[in-house]
Amino acid sequence: MGAVVTHLKAWLRLMTLQVTWSYKRMQTIGWLLLARSFVYQYHPQKAPELLRKMVVHFNTHTILAPILIGSALTNVEKDNFEGSEAGQQLVRWMGSFGALGDIVYWQLTNWNLSWIAGSTYLLLGHPGLIVFASCWFVLEVLLRIGLFELGYHRPDSIQRVTQFLASPKLRTRLSRSGFIGMSVVMGFIAGEALQQTQTSTFLHLFTAIGSGISVYLARWIRFYYVPLLLPIIFGFLCLTLGFL
């Protein structure tokens, strides 16, 4: 029962790994809090000493952190657990996991999820999107729990997971589907929005010119916020200056 509670605490603390992030210690506090429950579960007498040895500078991507943390804690049940080997395991993998996680999560998964969410709303409305969001929430939570337990019980699986996620074929396919999906869905939504804005053809034309200028500015001088406002500003100037 004690071990079950310890794992439940770990699952919850996995989700809050990033909340105490600071520029100086990054995810170290989150890691120590997570490790604490295990150390006190199996080595209550020498827990403070073990935790001192487990203080390392830790920062990696939160989607892959569970498997890494699980593998770092895999020997905690053993009598000869010294603590320092856990920190070494973290330091060994956190850099590559950080880079891999950024690509897989923030780029590949994010792009695909965005166009799928947009399509879901267009097809099923907000009830469909809410159901989809709920399912995705549960999926991500279960994924983190699954990765943690995988790392804890099968630490050798880190290599296989890394190879799978770093696979060029996987990345190419997800990248392509993300860009294609986003392009079409963005265009569809933009078309819908244009149809809903009711104004004169000439003002459409002038604002289209303003949009083109904003796209040029964003592309060449890397000022990303211009497309948000410049089309409207351009159209408003045309109205104010009496062109229409």
Next chain:
Amino acid sequence: MLELLLFALVGATLLVLHFEFGPILIHRPIFVGPIIGSLVGTPSLGFFLGSVGEWACIDRIPAGGLRTPAFSLGVVAAILAVSHMGWDLSTTNLLSGGYYVSALLVMYFYTVIYVPLDGGLRRLWSIPSENAILALERGSSIELQVFNIIAFLTKFTLIWLLLLSSPWLLKSVVGTFKALQLFERMHALPWGWVLVATGLALLLRLPKKPGQMGYVALFFLGVFLSWVL
């Protein structure tokens, strides 16, 4: 007011899924926009604002600790502000130029203002982090546990308070426009070009590679499909 408090709580709950819990990708603007929009009765506005927010920042990823603008917060703030104003919530009126521009400005403000506030907290957390580790070395882990809870509650409260303040910012924006007699003119604005510009700007920001223009062509295919379907 009670409704605003409750809606802001729901909004803050979704927004902490960015860093404080997870992260879980449903914190993205494309999700929170329609979800909060449906909660307050303006799903269409939520979807369009969410789409703008999503395309403006989807390639701005927090890789390597990079600070990214808080478009999700901006989208939720704008939607709550519109809802609290009690504007006519039928789709046509709500999406007319003046209303949309006002909501867009509020969205932009909160997108930007959150970054230094969050950055300040990240710097501030260095102090209790060091204290917690020093306490750990002395054998005490209470500071470790308490810090976690305090950090979460602080960030949640900050987001919640920012959302609560959004209706008053929107009132100021609309009041200024009306005082300058601009609001009537803005009704005719073709705001839809914001989405076209944001989408194209995103596609052209992508690294140059052989298929890049193909994605732009697919974008226009999507526009064409919206007309025929």
